[in-house]
Amino acid sequence: MIMPDRPCITTDLERASRELAAGRLVAVPTETVYGLAADATNPAAVARVFEFKGRPKDHPLIVHCGSADQAWELTAEATPVARELAAAFWPGPLTLILPRAPRVSPLITAGQDSVAVRVPDHPLLLELLQRFQRPLVAPSANRFGRVSPTTAQHVLDEFPQAPLLVVDGGPCSIGIESTIVDCRQSHRVKILRPGKITAEAIGQVLGENCLDTGRQQEPAAVRVSGDLPSHYAPQARVHLVERQDLDSFLRDFPRSGDSTLVLATGDRPAEFEEQFSWMRISGNPEQFAAQLYGLFRAADRQGFTDLIVELPDPGGIGIALRDRLQRAAFRAS
Ligand code: TXA
Ligand code: MG
Numbered sequence: 098m099i100m101p102d103r104p105c106i107t108t109d110l111e112r113a114s115r116e117l118a119a120g121r122l123v124a125v126p127t128e129t130v131y132g133l134a135a136d137a138t139n140p141a142a143v144a145r146v147f148e149f150k151g152r153p154k155d156h157p158l159i160v161h162c163g164s165a166d167q168a169w170e171l172t173a174e175a176t177p178v179a180r181e182l183a184a185a186f187w188p189g190p191l192t193l194i195l196p197r198a199p200r201v202s203p204l205i206t207a208g209q210d211s212v213a214v215r216v217p218d219h220p221l222l223l224e225l226l227q228r229f230q231r232p233l234v235a236p237s238a239n240r241f242g243r244v245s246p247t248t249a250q251h252v253l254d255e256f257p258q259a260p261l262l263v264v265d266g267g268p269c270s271i272g273i274e275s276t277i278v279d280c281r282q283s284h285r286v287k288i289l290r291p292g293k294i295t296a297e298a299i300g301q302v303l304g305e306n307c308l309d310t311g312r313q314q315e316p317a318a319v320r321v322s323g324d325l326p327s328h329y330a331p332q333a334r335v336h337l338v339e340r341q342d343l344d345s346f347l348r349d350f351p352r353s354g355d356s357t358l359v360l361a362t363g364d365r366p367a368e369f370e371e372q373f374s375w376m377r378i379s380g381n382p383e384q385f386a387a388q389l390y391g392l393f394r395a396a397d398r399q400g401f402t403d404l405i406v407e408l409p410d411p412g413g414i415g416i417a418l419r420d421r422l423q424r425a426a427f428r429a430s
Contacts, residue, residue, distance in 0.1 A: 104253045104261040110221065114228045116262050117142075122149055124238045124252045125225065126266025127217040129190045129275050129292070130245035130390070131252050132161065132235030137171075143204045143234055149259070152241045157207040158234040159192050159275075160214050163226030168214040171232065173198050178303055179280035185302045188218035190275040191294045205234055215275055221266040237274060238263075244329055244393045244425075247272050251394060272387035273417055285309055291417040293386070331393035333358070333404040335426040340407050347373065350405070357403040358396050374401070382409040386418055393425070 104124075107113065113123045117134065120142040125134045133150060135142035137160050147154055162168040165183045169175040173196040175183075182191060197212040206212050214232075217223070226233065237245035238252045246252045249265035276292030278299065287309040288296055300308050338346040343361060347369055350357070358374045359365070365375035376392065379385045396404050406422055409415040 104256055104259060104263050106249050106253070106263045106265045108221070108265055110225050110228060110264070113225055113262060113264050117229055117233065120145070122146060122261060124246075124249070124261060124263040125219075125222050125233070125235060126249070126264060126269065127161070127219045127222055127235070128269060129217075129271045129273060130247055130269055131238040131249070131263075132217075132222075132233075133238040134161070134233040134235040136229075137202075137205060137232040137234045140202045140204055143202055146234060146236060147204075149256075149261075150236060150239070150241050152236065154204075155207045156236075156241075157209060157213060158205050158236050160201070160205060160212060161222070161226065161233045161235050162214055162216050163223060163230075163232075165216060167232060168193075168216060171198050171201050171212050171214055172196060176280050176283045178282070178284060178286050178307060181302055182278065182280065182286070182299065183216070186294055186298075187216040188223060189216070189294065190218070190271055190292050191215060192275045192277045192290075194277065194279045194281060194289065196281055211279075211281060213277065219266055221264055225264065242330070244331055244390045245274060247387070247390045251391070254394070268387070268391075270387065271383075271414075272389060272391075273414070273421055276417070291420050293383075293414050293417065295413055295416065329390075329421045330425040330427075331404065332397045333393075333401045334428070335422065336403065336405045337408050337422055337426050338405060343407055347405070356401055357405060358399075358401040359405045359407075360392060361405075361407040373405070378407070382413060382415040382418055385409055386414050389418065389421065 116123050117136050120139050123134050125132050135146045179193045179195055192213050192215040194211050194213050197206050197210050201212050239245050239255050247269040249263045252263045271293050276294040277290040279287040279289055285307055360376050360378045362380040409418050
């Protein structure tokens with residue numbers, strides 16, 4: 098089959114499966130964000146993922162599986178905590194870090210002796226995994242360091258010139274990346290990246306004292322690219338403000354003409370009509386999470402130089418949202 102020289106949207110899973118079998122990349126929907134998938138058992142295909150994204154080789158990939166049993170085959174040991182979390186949350190937005198089985202290519206794990214696995218909860222991707230029968234590596238389908246895509250169109254916008262098949266599964270229901278949990282110890286876990294599955298939810302399954310809440314002790318041993326402080330960032334400068342401080346923040350904000358967009362849960366007060374563009378966001382943090390990356394992209398498309406965002410409350414998915422917003426707001430200089 099001849100691939101077009103631009104991205105092409107499809108819902109034909111047979112075609113997607115053939116592409117993957119030929120060692121090519123396919124963008125796939127998940128419940129969190131769109132992924133850039135390749136056959137995890139084909140090292141050349143895995144290498145193509147790094148090239149395509151411009152991703153440094155020392156950032157390991159998550160392996161997506163059709164079942165927990167397929168995931169355990171990639172691990173040297175499925176610890177008791179991993180099994181409990183998988184039973185509670187898979188298929189779902191939870192990635193488990195476990196000791197790697199020898200069969201897993203070191204390219205996938207960036208040479209580490211651990212592997213990241215998850216069973217995603219999206220009907221099209223689950224069906225594709227069933228058909229394909231092999232696990233798929235899939236980082237978020239964006240250029241390295243950029244905002245994750247949450248629709249098929251976002252993937253096209255990221256890679257407008259590339260020959261890439263994009264499976265269209267509609268907008269992602271969750272909208273931010275999976276929770277990553279280090280499960281290498283048998284009775285103790287640590288959250289490496291917050292997500293929709295919260296510490297409370299994990300504590301409820303495993304018991305509170307299984308949760309290590311301290312700072313990461315072994316930064317060299319486990320690398321999470323979300324750990325880079327500046328990540329998930331739009332081009333616009335991002336300013337964060339707590340709800341109760343919004344009005345005073347805006348009053349003090351330097352006059353900017355039309356180039357500043359405010360994302361806030363309330364209506365624009367009349368006094369700010371001239372100074373700020375304004376978009377209402379949902380006061381429900383789950384809905385805000387589903388909107389966030391699309392709003393970042395829309396703000397960039399419209400050329401805003403500054404984005405002022407009202408922070409969601411730090412409960413439930415709000416913790417993960419605040420984490421992504423803080424990374425988006427971080428500037429190295
Ligand atoms: O929701 C998600 O997790 C999405 C969808 C597509 O599944 N994927 C995603 O992939 O966010 P990516 O590549 O953008 O982020 C994967 C994260 C990276 O921060 C990476 O460092 C971390 O997972 N990771 C992968 N393998 C790891 C390992 N062995 N130890 C620690 N972190 C690991
Ligand atoms: Mg990513």
